[in-house]
Amino acid sequence: MSKESFFSSSIGRKIAVSLTGIFLITFLLVHVGLNATILLNDGGETFNAGAHFMAYNWLIRVMEVGLFAGFILHIVLTLMLYFQNRTKRPVAYAKVDAKENSRWYSRSMALLGSLLLIFLVIHINQFWSDKLVHVYINGEQQIDAYTMVIEALRNPINLVIYIGAFIALSYHLLHGFPSAFQTLGWNHKKYTPIIKKLGVIYSVFVPGLFCIIALAIYFEFVQ
Template sequence: MSKSTHLFSSSLGKKLIMSLTGLFLCTFLIVHLIGNLQLFYDDQGKAFNDYAHFMTHFTPIRIVSYLLYASIVIHAVYALVLTINNRKARPVRYAAYEGSANSAWSSRNMGLLGTVLLVFIVTHMSNFWWKYHNDGVPYIEYRTDLTTQETTATELVGEEYTDYVKYVDNDIEILKAKDLYKQVQFTFQNWVLVAFYVIAMAALSFHLIHGFKSAFQTLGFDHQKYAPIIRFIGIWLFGVAIPIGFAAMPIYFYFFN
Protein backbone atom coordinates (compact mmCIF):
# COMPACT_ATOMS: atom_id res chain seq x y z
CA MET A 1 0.00 0.00 0.00
CA SER A 2 1.43 3.39 -1.01
CA LYS A 3 1.84 6.21 1.51
CA SER A 4 -0.86 8.28 -0.21
CA THR A 5 -3.31 5.37 -0.20
CA HIS A 6 -2.59 4.72 3.47
CA LEU A 7 -3.05 8.40 4.29
CA PHE A 8 -6.50 8.64 2.73
CA SER A 9 -7.64 5.33 4.22
CA SER A 10 -6.52 6.32 7.72
CA SER A 11 -8.66 8.16 10.25
CA LEU A 12 -6.58 11.31 9.75
CA GLY A 13 -6.92 11.02 5.99
CA LYS A 14 -10.69 10.70 6.22
CA LYS A 15 -10.83 13.77 8.47
CA LEU A 16 -8.67 15.64 5.96
CA ILE A 17 -11.06 14.78 3.12
CA MET A 18 -14.04 15.79 5.24
CA SER A 19 -12.34 19.10 6.06
CA LEU A 20 -11.60 19.93 2.42
CA THR A 21 -15.04 18.95 1.15
CA GLY A 22 -16.66 20.76 4.06
CA LEU A 23 -14.82 24.01 3.35
CA PHE A 24 -15.72 23.71 -0.34
CA LEU A 25 -19.38 23.34 0.66
CA CYS A 26 -19.03 26.40 2.91
CA THR A 27 -17.85 28.41 -0.10
CA PHE A 28 -20.84 27.18 -2.08
CA LEU A 29 -23.21 28.29 0.68
CA ILE A 30 -21.96 31.87 0.40
CA VAL A 31 -22.42 31.93 -3.39
CA HIS A 32 -25.80 30.21 -3.19
CA LEU A 33 -27.09 32.65 -0.57
CA ILE A 34 -25.99 35.68 -2.60
CA GLY A 35 -27.85 34.32 -5.62
CA ASN A 36 -30.95 33.39 -3.68
CA LEU A 37 -31.21 36.85 -2.14
CA GLN A 38 -32.56 37.93 -5.52
CA LEU A 39 -35.80 36.27 -4.44
CA PHE A 40 -36.42 39.41 -2.38
CA TYR A 41 -36.27 41.74 -5.41
CA ASP A 42 -39.61 43.32 -6.23
CA ASP A 43 -39.43 42.43 -9.93
CA GLN A 44 -41.89 39.50 -10.22
CA GLY A 45 -39.03 37.01 -10.09
CA LYS A 46 -37.13 38.23 -13.16
CA ALA A 47 -33.71 38.60 -11.51
CA PHE A 48 -34.00 35.24 -9.77
CA ASN A 49 -35.08 33.45 -12.96
CA ASP A 50 -32.14 35.03 -14.79
CA TYR A 51 -29.86 33.79 -12.01
CA ALA A 52 -31.36 30.26 -12.13
CA HIS A 53 -30.75 30.02 -15.88
CA PHE A 54 -27.19 31.31 -15.56
CA MET A 55 -26.34 28.85 -12.78
CA THR A 56 -27.62 25.88 -14.78
CA HIS A 57 -26.28 26.78 -18.23
CA PHE A 58 -22.92 28.56 -17.78
CA THR A 59 -20.41 25.79 -18.52
CA PRO A 60 -17.79 26.54 -15.81
CA ILE A 61 -20.51 26.65 -13.17
CA ARG A 62 -22.03 23.41 -14.44
CA ILE A 63 -18.62 21.75 -14.04
CA VAL A 64 -18.30 23.11 -10.50
CA SER A 65 -21.80 21.81 -9.75
CA TYR A 66 -20.63 18.24 -10.42
CA LEU A 67 -17.80 18.81 -7.93
CA LEU A 68 -20.45 20.06 -5.50
CA TYR A 69 -22.56 16.91 -5.85
CA ALA A 70 -19.47 14.74 -5.42
CA SER A 71 -18.42 16.72 -2.34
CA ILE A 72 -21.82 16.25 -0.71
CA VAL A 73 -21.70 12.48 -1.26
CA ILE A 74 -18.06 12.13 -0.16
CA HIS A 75 -18.59 14.33 2.91
CA ALA A 76 -21.65 12.30 3.96
CA VAL A 77 -20.02 8.91 3.34
CA TYR A 78 -16.81 9.76 5.19
CA ALA A 79 -18.80 11.23 8.08
CA LEU A 80 -20.72 7.95 8.34
CA VAL A 81 -17.53 5.87 8.19
CA LEU A 82 -15.80 7.97 10.85
CA THR A 83 -18.86 7.80 13.13
CA ILE A 84 -19.03 4.00 12.83
CA ASN A 85 -15.29 3.62 13.42
CA ASN A 86 -15.39 5.89 16.48
CA ARG A 87 -18.22 3.90 18.02
CA LYS A 88 -16.37 0.64 17.42
CA ALA A 89 -13.20 2.04 18.95
CA ARG A 90 -14.65 2.81 22.37
CA PRO A 91 -17.60 1.73 24.56
CA VAL A 92 -20.79 3.67 24.00
CA ARG A 93 -21.32 4.58 27.66
CA TYR A 94 -17.78 5.88 28.07
CA ALA A 95 -18.03 7.93 24.90
CA ALA A 96 -21.35 9.40 25.94
CA TYR A 97 -20.08 10.28 29.39
CA GLU A 98 -16.85 11.86 28.17
CA GLY A 99 -18.64 13.71 25.39
CA SER A 100 -21.18 15.19 27.75
CA ALA A 101 -18.51 16.39 30.11
CA ASN A 102 -15.89 17.75 27.70
CA SER A 103 -17.50 18.72 24.37
CA ALA A 104 -20.19 21.00 23.01
CA TRP A 105 -23.65 19.71 22.13
CA SER A 106 -23.00 20.26 18.42
CA SER A 107 -19.81 18.20 18.62
CA ARG A 108 -21.61 15.28 20.27
CA ASN A 109 -24.48 15.37 17.80
CA MET A 110 -22.81 15.96 14.44
CA GLY A 111 -24.27 12.68 13.19
CA LEU A 112 -27.82 13.80 14.01
CA LEU A 113 -27.25 17.26 12.53
CA GLY A 114 -25.74 15.75 9.39
CA THR A 115 -28.71 13.39 8.98
CA VAL A 116 -31.17 16.30 9.19
CA LEU A 117 -29.14 18.18 6.60
CA LEU A 118 -28.97 15.17 4.28
CA VAL A 119 -32.76 14.80 4.38
CA PHE A 120 -33.02 18.54 3.76
CA ILE A 121 -30.72 18.36 0.72
CA VAL A 122 -32.78 15.55 -0.82
CA THR A 123 -36.02 17.47 -0.15
CA HIS A 124 -34.60 20.71 -1.49
CA MET A 125 -33.23 19.09 -4.65
CA SER A 126 -36.50 17.30 -5.38
CA ASN A 127 -38.56 20.47 -4.92
CA PHE A 128 -36.39 22.74 -7.06
CA TRP A 129 -33.42 21.19 -8.89
CA TRP A 130 -35.29 18.11 -10.14
CA LYS A 131 -38.40 19.98 -11.20
CA TYR A 132 -36.40 22.73 -12.90
CA HIS A 133 -34.45 20.20 -14.96
CA ASN A 134 -37.46 18.02 -15.77
CA ASP A 135 -40.04 20.62 -16.88
CA GLY A 136 -41.78 20.62 -13.52
CA VAL A 137 -42.02 24.41 -13.34
CA PRO A 138 -44.14 26.82 -15.42
CA TYR A 139 -42.88 29.30 -18.00
CA ILE A 140 -43.15 33.07 -17.83
CA GLU A 141 -42.75 35.97 -20.24
CA TYR A 142 -41.34 39.32 -19.12
CA ARG A 143 -41.77 42.43 -21.27
CA THR A 144 -39.59 45.38 -20.28
CA ASP A 145 -40.05 48.78 -21.88
CA LEU A 146 -36.45 49.94 -22.35
CA THR A 147 -37.48 53.60 -22.33
CA THR A 148 -39.38 53.50 -19.03
CA GLN A 149 -37.85 50.30 -17.52
CA GLU A 150 -41.35 49.12 -16.61
CA THR A 151 -41.77 45.34 -16.64
CA THR A 152 -44.89 43.23 -17.02
CA ALA A 153 -45.03 39.46 -16.50
CA THR A 154 -47.37 36.89 -18.01
CA GLU A 155 -47.49 33.17 -17.32
CA LEU A 156 -47.15 31.13 -20.51
CA VAL A 157 -49.64 28.28 -20.75
CA GLY A 158 -50.36 25.74 -23.45
CA GLU A 159 -47.36 26.41 -25.67
CA GLU A 160 -43.99 24.78 -26.25
CA TYR A 161 -41.00 26.85 -25.20
CA THR A 162 -37.28 26.50 -25.21
CA ASP A 163 -35.51 26.87 -21.91
CA TYR A 164 -34.61 30.55 -22.26
CA VAL A 165 -35.23 33.15 -24.96
CA LYS A 166 -34.28 36.81 -24.73
CA TYR A 167 -34.54 39.46 -27.48
CA VAL A 168 -35.54 43.08 -28.16
CA ASP A 169 -38.49 44.09 -30.35
CA ASN A 170 -39.37 47.78 -30.86
CA ASP A 171 -37.65 48.90 -27.64
CA ILE A 172 -39.33 46.10 -25.72
CA GLU A 173 -37.04 43.52 -24.14
CA ILE A 174 -38.81 40.15 -24.17
CA LEU A 175 -37.67 37.32 -21.93
CA LYS A 176 -39.24 33.86 -21.88
CA ALA A 177 -37.91 31.55 -19.22
CA LYS A 178 -38.66 28.80 -16.75
CA ASP A 179 -40.35 30.36 -13.73
CA LEU A 180 -38.47 28.86 -10.79
CA TYR A 181 -39.59 31.87 -8.75
CA LYS A 182 -43.19 30.66 -9.09
CA GLN A 183 -42.13 27.21 -7.91
CA VAL A 184 -40.53 28.80 -4.83
CA GLN A 185 -43.75 30.71 -4.10
CA PHE A 186 -45.82 27.54 -4.46
CA THR A 187 -43.52 25.34 -2.37
CA PHE A 188 -43.34 27.73 0.55
CA GLN A 189 -47.10 27.94 0.96
CA ASN A 190 -46.83 24.59 2.74
CA TRP A 191 -46.26 25.34 6.43
CA VAL A 192 -44.82 21.86 7.06
CA LEU A 193 -42.08 22.47 4.50
CA VAL A 194 -41.47 25.97 5.86
CA ALA A 195 -41.09 24.61 9.39
CA PHE A 196 -38.77 21.85 8.18
CA TYR A 197 -36.60 24.36 6.29
CA VAL A 198 -36.27 26.52 9.41
CA ILE A 199 -35.38 23.48 11.56
CA ALA A 200 -32.85 22.38 8.93
CA MET A 201 -31.24 25.83 9.00
CA ALA A 202 -30.95 25.60 12.78
CA ALA A 203 -29.22 22.24 12.28
CA LEU A 204 -26.99 23.86 9.66
CA SER A 205 -26.02 26.54 12.15
CA PHE A 206 -24.85 24.08 14.80
CA HIS A 207 -23.21 21.88 12.16
CA LEU A 208 -21.21 24.79 10.70
CA ILE A 209 -20.16 26.29 14.03
CA HIS A 210 -18.47 23.04 14.99
CA GLY A 211 -17.47 21.85 11.52
CA PHE A 212 -15.83 25.08 10.33
CA LYS A 213 -13.54 25.25 13.36
CA SER A 214 -12.78 21.51 13.24
CA ALA A 215 -11.86 21.69 9.54
CA PHE A 216 -9.17 24.29 10.19
CA GLN A 217 -7.88 22.34 13.19
CA THR A 218 -7.52 19.25 11.01
CA LEU A 219 -5.65 21.30 8.40
CA GLY A 220 -3.28 22.56 11.09
CA PHE A 221 -4.62 26.10 11.50
CA ASP A 222 -5.09 25.81 15.26
CA HIS A 223 -2.49 28.36 16.31
CA GLN A 224 -3.72 30.90 18.86
CA LYS A 225 -2.98 33.63 16.30
CA TYR A 226 -5.64 32.32 13.90
CA ALA A 227 -8.10 30.68 16.30
CA PRO A 228 -10.05 33.86 17.24
CA ILE A 229 -10.54 34.82 13.57
CA ILE A 230 -11.64 31.31 12.60
CA ARG A 231 -13.99 31.18 15.59
CA PHE A 232 -15.49 34.58 14.71
CA ILE A 233 -16.10 33.62 11.06
CA GLY A 234 -17.44 30.20 12.04
CA ILE A 235 -19.94 31.61 14.53
CA TRP A 236 -21.09 34.91 13.01
CA LEU A 237 -20.91 34.18 9.28
CA PHE A 238 -21.57 30.45 9.02
CA GLY A 239 -23.39 29.92 12.31
CA VAL A 240 -25.60 33.01 12.27
CA ALA A 241 -25.72 35.07 9.04
CA ILE A 242 -25.95 32.27 6.46
CA PRO A 243 -28.57 30.09 8.24
CA ILE A 244 -30.70 33.18 9.01
CA GLY A 245 -30.44 34.29 5.38
CA PHE A 246 -31.64 30.94 4.08
CA ALA A 247 -34.36 30.59 6.74
CA ALA A 248 -35.71 34.06 5.91
CA MET A 249 -36.71 32.94 2.42
CA PRO A 250 -39.39 30.34 3.28
CA ILE A 251 -40.66 32.60 6.09
CA TYR A 252 -40.91 35.55 3.71
CA PHE A 253 -42.86 33.62 1.07
CA TYR A 254 -45.20 31.99 3.59
CA PHE A 255 -46.13 35.15 5.48
CA PHE A 256 -45.55 38.05 3.08
CA ASN A 257 -45.72 36.84 -0.51
Protein backbone atom coordinates (compact mmCIF):
# COMPACT_ATOMS: atom_id res chain seq x y z
CA MET A 1 0.00 0.00 0.00
CA SER A 2 1.43 3.32 -1.02
CA LYS A 3 1.51 5.95 1.67
CA GLU A 4 1.08 9.64 1.08
CA SER A 5 3.37 12.25 2.48
CA PHE A 6 1.72 14.30 5.20
CA PHE A 7 1.39 17.60 3.37
CA SER A 8 0.24 16.11 0.09
CA SER A 9 -2.66 14.39 1.87
CA SER A 10 -6.02 16.10 2.16
CA ILE A 11 -5.77 16.09 5.97
CA GLY A 12 -2.21 17.48 6.02
CA ARG A 13 -3.22 20.41 3.83
CA LYS A 14 -6.22 21.10 6.02
CA ILE A 15 -3.99 21.14 9.09
CA ALA A 16 -1.77 23.72 7.40
CA VAL A 17 -4.91 25.80 6.72
CA SER A 18 -5.99 25.58 10.35
CA LEU A 19 -2.54 26.40 11.77
CA THR A 20 -2.17 29.46 9.54
CA GLY A 21 -5.76 30.39 10.43
CA ILE A 22 -4.99 30.30 14.15
CA PHE A 23 -1.84 32.36 13.51
CA LEU A 24 -3.91 34.98 11.66
CA ILE A 25 -6.47 34.97 14.49
CA THR A 26 -3.74 35.85 17.01
CA PHE A 27 -2.39 38.54 14.67
CA LEU A 28 -5.84 40.08 14.50
CA LEU A 29 -5.87 40.41 18.28
CA VAL A 30 -2.60 42.39 18.20
CA HIS A 31 -3.96 44.56 15.39
CA VAL A 32 -7.23 45.38 17.12
CA GLY A 33 -5.34 46.10 20.34
CA LEU A 34 -3.20 48.69 18.58
CA ASN A 35 -6.18 50.22 16.80
CA ALA A 36 -8.07 50.47 20.07
CA THR A 37 -5.52 53.02 21.30
CA ILE A 38 -7.20 55.43 18.85
CA LEU A 39 -10.16 55.44 21.24
CA LEU A 40 -7.92 57.00 23.90
CA ASN A 41 -8.52 60.20 21.93
CA ASP A 42 -5.03 61.53 22.71
CA GLY A 43 -4.47 62.97 19.29
CA GLY A 44 -2.89 59.74 18.13
CA GLU A 45 0.12 59.87 20.42
CA THR A 46 -0.19 56.27 21.66
CA PHE A 47 -1.24 54.98 18.26
CA ASN A 48 1.70 56.60 16.51
CA ALA A 49 4.09 55.33 19.17
CA GLY A 50 2.66 51.82 18.59
CA ALA A 51 3.00 52.20 14.82
CA HIS A 52 6.57 53.34 15.30
CA PHE A 53 7.36 50.31 17.45
CA MET A 54 5.79 47.97 14.89
CA ALA A 55 7.83 49.53 12.11
CA TYR A 56 11.22 49.58 13.84
CA ASN A 57 11.37 46.62 16.22
CA TRP A 58 13.43 43.93 14.46
CA LEU A 59 11.46 41.08 16.02
CA ILE A 60 8.23 42.52 14.66
CA ARG A 61 9.84 42.94 11.23
CA VAL A 62 10.86 39.28 11.25
CA MET A 63 7.38 38.24 12.33
CA GLU A 64 5.96 40.38 9.56
CA VAL A 65 7.63 38.07 7.04
CA GLY A 66 5.98 35.15 8.85
CA LEU A 67 2.67 36.98 8.72
CA PHE A 68 2.88 37.44 4.97
CA ALA A 69 3.86 33.81 4.56
CA GLY A 70 0.91 32.84 6.77
CA PHE A 71 -1.50 34.89 4.69
CA ILE A 72 -0.17 33.54 1.41
CA LEU A 73 -0.18 29.91 2.57
CA HIS A 74 -3.71 30.22 3.99
CA ILE A 75 -5.01 31.83 0.79
CA VAL A 76 -3.21 29.57 -1.69
CA LEU A 77 -4.09 26.34 0.14
CA THR A 78 -7.75 27.18 0.64
CA LEU A 79 -8.22 28.35 -2.94
CA MET A 80 -6.49 25.17 -4.15
CA LEU A 81 -8.78 23.01 -2.01
CA TYR A 82 -11.80 25.02 -3.11
CA PHE A 83 -11.11 24.57 -6.83
CA GLN A 84 -10.29 20.88 -6.31
CA ASN A 85 -13.52 20.34 -4.39
CA ARG A 86 -15.53 22.06 -7.07
CA THR A 87 -14.59 19.37 -9.59
CA LYS A 88 -15.84 16.57 -7.34
CA ARG A 89 -19.52 16.79 -8.24
CA PRO A 90 -19.67 16.99 -12.04
CA VAL A 91 -23.48 16.71 -12.17
CA ALA A 92 -25.09 19.11 -9.71
CA TYR A 93 -28.21 18.28 -7.73
CA ALA A 94 -31.42 19.74 -9.17
CA LYS A 95 -32.70 20.48 -5.69
CA VAL A 96 -30.58 21.11 -2.60
CA ASP A 97 -32.04 21.89 0.81
CA ALA A 98 -28.74 22.87 2.42
CA LYS A 99 -30.22 25.16 5.07
CA GLU A 100 -31.54 22.04 6.81
CA ASN A 101 -28.09 20.63 7.48
CA SER A 102 -25.56 23.46 7.63
CA ARG A 103 -24.96 27.20 7.99
CA TRP A 104 -24.62 29.42 4.95
CA TYR A 105 -21.34 30.93 6.13
CA SER A 106 -19.83 27.47 6.61
CA ARG A 107 -20.64 26.73 2.97
CA SER A 108 -19.43 30.16 1.80
CA MET A 109 -15.93 30.31 3.29
CA ALA A 110 -14.30 30.67 -0.13
CA LEU A 111 -16.59 33.58 -1.04
CA LEU A 112 -16.10 35.30 2.34
CA GLY A 113 -12.35 34.67 2.12
CA SER A 114 -12.21 36.14 -1.39
CA LEU A 115 -14.01 39.27 -0.20
CA LEU A 116 -11.44 39.51 2.58
CA LEU A 117 -8.62 39.08 0.08
CA ILE A 118 -9.95 41.99 -1.98
CA PHE A 119 -10.19 44.07 1.19
CA LEU A 120 -6.67 43.05 2.18
CA VAL A 121 -5.29 44.36 -1.11
CA ILE A 122 -7.15 47.67 -0.68
CA HIS A 123 -6.11 47.84 2.96
CA ILE A 124 -2.41 47.19 2.39
CA ASN A 125 -2.42 49.64 -0.47
CA GLN A 126 -3.97 52.27 1.76
CA PHE A 127 -2.15 51.85 5.04
CA TRP A 128 0.97 49.81 4.54
CA SER A 129 2.15 51.58 1.46
CA ASP A 130 5.52 52.95 0.42
CA LYS A 131 4.20 56.28 1.55
CA LEU A 132 4.10 55.15 5.18
CA VAL A 133 7.44 53.35 5.10
CA HIS A 134 9.01 56.33 3.36
CA VAL A 135 7.87 58.70 6.06
CA TYR A 136 9.36 56.38 8.64
CA ILE A 137 12.69 56.08 6.91
CA ASN A 138 13.10 59.81 6.74
CA GLY A 139 13.49 59.68 10.48
CA GLU A 140 13.20 63.13 11.93
CA GLN A 141 9.90 63.91 10.30
CA GLN A 142 6.91 63.22 12.51
CA ILE A 143 5.46 59.77 11.71
CA ASP A 144 1.78 60.20 11.26
CA ALA A 145 -0.01 56.95 10.72
CA TYR A 146 -2.78 58.42 12.86
CA THR A 147 -3.69 61.28 10.52
CA MET A 148 -3.59 58.84 7.64
CA VAL A 149 -6.13 56.56 9.36
CA ILE A 150 -8.36 59.47 10.36
CA GLU A 151 -8.36 60.92 6.84
CA ALA A 152 -9.08 57.56 5.22
CA LEU A 153 -11.96 56.67 7.52
CA ARG A 154 -13.65 60.06 7.28
CA ASN A 155 -14.32 59.13 3.65
CA PRO A 156 -17.77 57.46 3.55
CA ILE A 157 -16.82 55.09 0.69
CA ASN A 158 -13.81 53.83 2.64
CA LEU A 159 -15.98 53.46 5.72
CA VAL A 160 -18.56 51.32 3.91
CA ILE A 161 -15.86 49.09 2.41
CA TYR A 162 -14.22 48.82 5.82
CA ILE A 163 -17.39 47.85 7.68
CA GLY A 164 -18.47 45.46 4.89
CA ALA A 165 -15.12 43.71 5.16
CA PHE A 166 -15.48 43.26 8.90
CA ILE A 167 -18.96 41.78 8.52
CA ALA A 168 -17.42 39.27 6.09
CA LEU A 169 -14.59 38.68 8.57
CA SER A 170 -17.04 38.08 11.38
CA TYR A 171 -18.82 35.32 9.47
CA HIS A 172 -15.49 33.93 8.23
CA LEU A 173 -14.33 33.64 11.85
CA LEU A 174 -17.65 32.26 13.07
CA HIS A 175 -16.88 29.16 11.00
CA GLY A 176 -13.11 29.37 10.93
CA PHE A 177 -12.41 29.68 14.66
CA PRO A 178 -14.02 26.42 15.88
CA SER A 179 -13.23 24.72 12.56
CA ALA A 180 -9.48 25.24 13.05
CA PHE A 181 -9.57 23.33 16.33
CA GLN A 182 -11.72 20.53 14.88
CA THR A 183 -9.19 20.09 12.06
CA LEU A 184 -6.35 19.85 14.59
CA GLY A 185 -8.30 17.05 16.23
CA TRP A 186 -9.26 19.06 19.30
CA ASN A 187 -12.75 17.73 19.76
CA HIS A 188 -13.49 17.08 23.39
CA LYS A 189 -16.71 16.86 25.33
CA LYS A 190 -15.48 19.34 27.94
CA TYR A 191 -13.43 21.75 25.82
CA THR A 192 -15.24 21.90 22.47
CA PRO A 193 -18.26 23.79 23.87
CA ILE A 194 -15.82 26.31 25.41
CA ILE A 195 -13.95 26.70 22.08
CA LYS A 196 -17.27 27.20 20.29
CA LYS A 197 -18.38 29.90 22.73
CA LEU A 198 -14.97 31.59 22.58
CA GLY A 199 -15.26 31.47 18.78
CA VAL A 200 -18.59 33.30 18.81
CA ILE A 201 -17.33 35.91 21.30
CA TYR A 202 -14.15 36.46 19.26
CA SER A 203 -16.01 36.62 15.92
CA VAL A 204 -18.44 39.24 17.20
CA PHE A 205 -16.18 41.22 19.52
CA VAL A 206 -13.00 41.65 17.45
CA PRO A 207 -14.55 42.69 14.09
CA GLY A 208 -17.08 44.70 16.14
CA LEU A 209 -14.31 46.63 17.85
CA PHE A 210 -12.66 47.42 14.50
CA CYS A 211 -16.01 48.79 13.31
CA ILE A 212 -16.62 50.80 16.49
CA ILE A 213 -13.21 52.44 16.08
CA ALA A 214 -13.97 53.25 12.44
CA LEU A 215 -17.39 54.68 13.31
CA ALA A 216 -15.88 56.71 16.18
CA ILE A 217 -13.50 58.24 13.67
CA TYR A 218 -16.17 58.87 11.05
CA PHE A 219 -18.56 60.54 13.48
CA GLU A 220 -15.68 62.56 14.89
CA PHE A 221 -15.80 61.19 18.41
CA VAL A 222 -12.03 61.09 18.11
CA GLN A 223 -10.17 64.11 16.81
